[in-house]
Amino acid sequence: MSTSTGDRNPPQDTSSGPGGSASSQTSNGGYNTQRTGQGAQYSDELDNSEDLVSEVEEEEMPEETEEEYQTKQAVLKASLPFVHQYGWTKKAIVAGAESLGMPSMVHGMFPRGGAELVFYFYEESNKELESFLKQKVTELKEKDEKIKTGPFIHDAIETRLRMIIPYIDKWPQAMAIQTLPQNAVQSWTNLSRVVDDIWFYAGDKSNDFNWYTKRGSLAAVYKSTEIYLIQDRSEDYTDTWNFLENRLEDVVSAGHLARNLQETNTVLSEGAKGFCVMTRNLLGMNNR
């Protein structure tokens, strides 16, 4: 399922994702007994209904039903522990499926193989990050404190990168998988989700081109810190967090530089205009 870069659900939206589907599943509890009786009759119709619906449907059909989505999520979740053994590959997915009692053929549901596992992990980590950020904002609001952007962003990136640490032995493989051309778009979407969430909860209110510069610079910081992380051998990765702090300082000083340049530019252009007016006056070319 493709998501367009950079747009996220509005904050008031409560029916998205697992929340929505969970509520529909609990409401199904009452229907289950009816289903088994009529199940046989309707299951054939359900199998053929894809064709039926595609005739009726004028727009593009969603690529998978809610059922398929939930199954896939369950398999991928069960496959994560096997990553240490098999890496981010189809083998891990097969192992995960078999641990749930499903046939190994279920790996056919994952045409992109190991990449699906990487994306599942990435997306789950992003969701975890979002709830962490929401919680932090609520806490700060309760204490009636203002959000300090610098430390907030540092904590956010550190939290997000720490989620990689349990899988750090195989993370270079995951990063390599993400750079493959067929996975590049999804990887880019995932990364933009991270930076967009962080900026949004940090209180970014930009609605012009700054929106892009802010997220672009943060993405660069995140990516470079991630690369530093996988080769860091220090105690509790303290070198990485220092690296992160330095990169964030670079961004801040770049922002100051840009502002200074702009001010200099204004002063210089005002000066040039003044000079032109003076020249025109001297040459008698004024409008008076």
Added chain:
Amino acid sequence: MSFPLICQMSIRRISQRAKDEKTRKLLSRIIRVDQAGELGADRIYAGQIAVLGNTPVGPIIQEMKEQEQEHLETFNKLIVEKRVRPTALLPLWNIAGFALGAGTALLGKEGAMACTVAVESVIGEHYNSQIRDLMEDDPEKHKELIKKLSKFRDDELHHHDTGLEHDAEKAPMYDALSQVIKVGCIGAIWLSERI
């Protein structure tokens, strides 16, 4: 998902997740392109004022510009509220709008009015199609936005009529000019929806 529930979701077997995704995409597309459009309109009027500011028609253009500024502020707020990505082409529309406004104003007051008429007619139709899309998607949920868009559309059509009143049709090469500007606007709208 049980079969009765699928029945309730009508013939379209779209999950709630997919439906929310569809709505979100529609909303973000609409708000993104509208913000770009209002910025462009504001800059067009700014360009026209730069050339025709001191003429009798200056105050009229100034009034229209102020209304566009109001619209722009509304969409700027919506971009932040609904977490929509603004179009990456904003700097381009900034420059292009000013150039278009100043360029047509150099053809005289009629040229400026012709530009206004062409742009506002495209924008009026555009708002109408957006309102239709929103009504089709979920008239209850989008009630606020539909009301806002309707008001803005009425404002734009008012500008369109003002342009006609001030001799837009007497502009040099009116038909060709109008066509070119309309095509340009439609292209800009298409791009801003996507990029």
